[in-house]
Amino acid sequence: MNWEARADLIVAGTGVAGLTAALEARALGLRVLVITKAAASSGNTRWAQGGVAVVLPNEHDEGDTVSAHVQDTLVAGVGLCEQDAVEAILAGGAMAVTRLRKLGAVFDPGTDGKLARTREGGHSAFRVVHAGGDATGAEVERALLAATQDGRVPLLENHIAVDTIRTPAGAVVGLQVLDPNGVPGVVSAPAVLLATGGVGQLYQATSNPEVATADGLALALRAGAPAADVEFVQFHPTVLYTGPGARGRCPLVTEAVRGEGAVLVDATGCRVMQGVHPLEDLAPRDVVAAAIARRMAEQPGGVDDHVFLDATHLAADVFRRRFPTVFAACESVGVDPTTEPIPVAPAAHFACGGVVSTVDGRTGVPGLYAAGEVARTGLHGANRLASNSLLEGLVVGARAAQAVAADLAAGMLGDPRAGVRGILPSAPVADRDMLQRVMSRYAGIGRDAEGLALVGSVLDVSTVDTVLKTRERVEDAALTLVARALIAAAAARTESRGCHVRTDWPEVRTSWQRSLAVRLNPSGQPVLAADTLLRSAA
Incomplete structure (x- = not known):
């Protein structure tokens, strides 16, 4: 490696979750370094049009409550939400929006002097606050980026994370990174937060920007963290x-x-x-x-x-x-x-699953945290309720920073000096155009066993082990790995539930009211982790 940077916390991603975490960590006195593989404004947050679903004190529909918001979320999630996680995240919504407004975010006012609210699919009340009419994500991103531009939150743009750096005990203590010229380097820290967004580029047509190539989920799987609910990809209607x-x-x-x-x-x-x-x-x-x-x-x-x-x-x-x-x-x-x-x-549109994490961003790997769309907190279940995503990023991003500070103070994290550093890794890479075509045709809204098997066969015969020495290769390797994880889970789930529609198993089956965990086996292939099935709230 040719260069190195150090911090207490590395945040990968400049969306709502990553920037919220970086600002909170800075406020807690941590040295923070934010990296992003493109420009700071290139993530998915800016494209979020609808708004933030939240029940604000004294600014809600008559009779609307956080409990009602929780119930709407549970119904949308079709039995796979974790109720404790839903309650914790939604209860933090009002404070998160207040904190965001203090940073300068401006939401649209209503005629009564309170914030304007609209209603979206699955909501029983008008509780979605918005900015610029239909430009909420752009306003949220503007406010967060402006708050980081005082010099105290260093930002490395056009730097892509290739792999995690781990200690012999398996703790994550940094990232291998390529700079804008493809020169490899290391960013070291006892804590790494993945806030890298979703997987939309698995498909030919998506609402996601070109950077949504499943990088963070692939990094976490390679680091030994489980993923769950990856078969549930929401298609925006x-x-x-x-x-x-x-x-x-x-x-x-x-x-x-x-x-x-x-x-x-x-x-x-x-x-x-x-x-x-x-x-x-x-x-x-x-x-x-x-x-x-x-x-x-x-x-x-x-x-x-x-x-x-x-x-x-x-x-x-x-x-x-x-x-x-x-x-x-x-x-x-x-x-x-x-x-x-x-x-x-x-x-x-939206990945309902991702890296298994708590509402505080902790994953199953010491030193590795996740927040935002890359994470599976238990909020979304089998289908995301509209406008819960910006809320999740705001709440979990702040909680993750607090968790990092607490874990550092308790001496629970690894020592970056013990990190094992090697050469740039190799990984199976499929042609992106081919991958997107077969995923769109056989693993989109309607799926069946034959089509999912075909996707697996095409990937098996067409991938080539490739050194990850360019951004394109890193992205294509991530898409290849996550596509395999998705079809493994989708093939196993022999029912239709939420975003996962099996034309050969069209009914919801009570026996499948649980979340499937996926890990990598010793050869690097995603497999169902039968011993770590995650039980959902009934």
Whole structure:
């Protein structure tokens, strides 16, 4: 290794969870170093349109409570949420939003002088606060980045983490890193927090940016940490349809548009969600995405790759003011959402599972912590409730920093000087285009045993062991590993639950009301860890 940097805590990722953790750790007196493989503003946080789901004191619907928010989350998670984790995270929401506002985040005001609130799918009340109409993530990111730019939170942009550095006892004490020129180096610390986001680039079309390549989850698996619920990838029901064969990040049409009364219709103008669920167009996302997929398959005239979101009931000035981001995206493809329905289709959106961690960010590996979308805290279960993700990042990011400070003070972490440093590792790498095509075709919304086996076979015969000496190779190795983990869990779960829809096992089965843990075997292959099945709250 050619260079080294040291800290008390290394944070990998500049999304809401990572930056919140870095700021809290700094406030606790820790030396913090933040690294990100691209620009600081390139993560997924900025694309979060809807808002933050939270019940604020004296600023909530009559009768709404944190307990009601908990119940909505449990229902959306279809039996796989861990109730203690749900309660702890949602109870911390009000304080987290207050802390964020003190950092300068500005949320939209309502006509009554309180914060404006909207309702999204699966919520029983108007409790989603938002900023810039539909630009909440961008405002959250702006406030957090501004708070780090006083010189006390060093940030290494365009540095990608390749692998963890561990002691002979297995504690994580740093990361192997490539700088912008591909020069290898080391960042050393007794604690590493993964806040690297999701896995959207496993699929051809996604709402995620190009950096969402499952890096953190792959790092954690290689370090010996278990993952869970990785088969549950939420497909957002309404991503702007930009034409046949859309690839990469596609513009999101926030669920809040449906919260303001928009409805889904097919090519003939018939309602998609009528009679499907009591909440109709505001049903949980897994229900809506699956219903759209079924309707697309049934549509006449060969129009089978999208449906429409009709928001023409909203006055033009109201739509432009409330949803400026959506309006601009529609305008860019020649659609006027105030006079014509918006073409939409489901696309990969959010990983409900990830590195098994507590609500304080601790994983099963000493020195390794996780927060945000990369983590599986037990909040989301089999399907994420809309706008719970920014909330989770704010709450768990702060709690993780506090856990690191406590573990350091208690002498529970490893000594970076004992870290075993080697050459850059090799890992199996599949062609990304091929991987995305087979994952989209056989491991998307509808799956069956034959298709999942085919994905596994294609990966087995097409991967090549490759030295991870470039960013592209690191990303493709991560996608390859996580794809294998996902299909292993998806093949084992012989039922349909939440985001996981098995066409050959269409019913929910009580025997599967548990979370599957995945680890790497000695040869580096992801396998189900039968001895560490995680029981969920009933």
